[in-house]
Amino acid sequence: MQFETLPGFREFYPEACARRNHVFGRWRQVARAFNFLEYDAPVLEPLELYIEKSGEEIVSQLFNFEDRGGRAVALRPEMTPSLARLIGAKANSLKRPVKWFNIGEHYRYERPQKGRLRAFYQFNVDIFGEQGPTADAELIALLCQALQAFGLSAGDFKVRLSDRDLWLLMLAAEGLDEAGSATVLGIIDKLERTDRAKTIEKLAPVLGEQAEAFLGRIEEAIAIRDFDRLRAYIENLPLEGDLAAQAKARMEDWAQLLRNLKAAGAGDFIQIDLGIVRGLAYYTGFVFEAFEASGAGRALAGGGRYDALVKKLGGPDMPAVGFAMGDVTLVDLLESKSLMPEYMQRPEFIAIIGGEDERDAALADAAQLRALGYQVEYPLKNQGFGKQFKAANQSGARFALIYGSEELERGVVKVRDLTAGTEAEIARDQLLQQVPALLESGLES
């Protein structure tokens, strides 16, 4: 072939498209069950929108170009900045909480590999205007239910839950200022993928000789998996005054979040894991990532609090929490668990046509059935009955409608239940009335 798809872009043949729509359908169904409203935004946006949020470095990972009007533009690499703009523009008139979701294609100019393409679909779910942990709970519960909707269970995935506020308190207890904390959080984010000596080396500029002892205390915190130990750990931090009060209040938030999640049936999926901090600096509170239970593979979804972002992008002060789930990693996992159904689009009826007069009859009946929404197929060219029956069986249709000269003379059509192998004659003027019962219970022999 002369032309191939661009690297990292996919074509969706009908089977693949059906599988994609299966994923979209489950996402949409769960979002609606939680009463989130669907919105959409442009695929092409001003480049500046992304630079404002993520910094100049982001440009190297974008599909960006100059349009004919001389505007610097980019294909959207994520939904959040567009969403923050939508929200910001109408913030004062939106009934809170604002619960919105989107399913859309996104584009990143990166090297394609396992679980990562250049064009991919993301399920974005966000809540604006509620700062308490009940919003985080609602969102994480939705995430868990979305994954369960594909047949995944507690043995298949975990949501690792962490908290950047807590980290800032822990780092304050270590005597770190804001800048030092930001640096250290960046290092913690990569802890799992970096060897220990290298990490100590990276910590040294901030902590000097303390680096190794500090790392020891960090590792202790990251190993915590249950709430009581976390609470004990936080209570024992050398914090005073205002910071001590903040720590106490934060543990109340944790208690509420975990209680809500448990009540919502998501308790089995939650794993306290302070090792998650997420690379992005704009996250402000609870952060979380969903992973395959074995820990293998890329994150299935990730999200958290970003209370300051709407304001940073020009809107009013608006607390926010959200997550995004990509289709690529999800489908990889579903396939490995044999949870991707094989879809075959098939008609309900297929006509078998004896000749030109019979074709007139078949087309007339098909038109009526189709107008009622039934799925009807018929052969576009005249073929022998044998061939047509074979094709009818291969089509996967539920019923064959047989239009022969002999039937036509008597004003009937022969209906064959292709699953059961049974046949009956139905008067053509009775066909529409009989169809619901046919589809309901098939043809008794």
Next chain:
RNA sequence: GUGGCUAUAGCUCAGUUGGUUAGAGCAUCGGCUUGUGAUGCCGAGGGUCGCGGGUUCGAAUCCCGUUAGCCACCCCA
């Protein structure tokens, strides 16, 4: 951006130490006298052997480059 592996028909793959016109299965299309289901029978189409260059009398095969795919790193909104 860096590195490793791979590339033959729509798909899955054969193709010997370099040797004539590159094969198979599946899929597709047509036929087997216009009336009934899998595995039927006969036949057909489909390949610049990823692309470009080199070595050679001769390259799918050896060498170099390049592109794409997969994988790992980087990054991961």
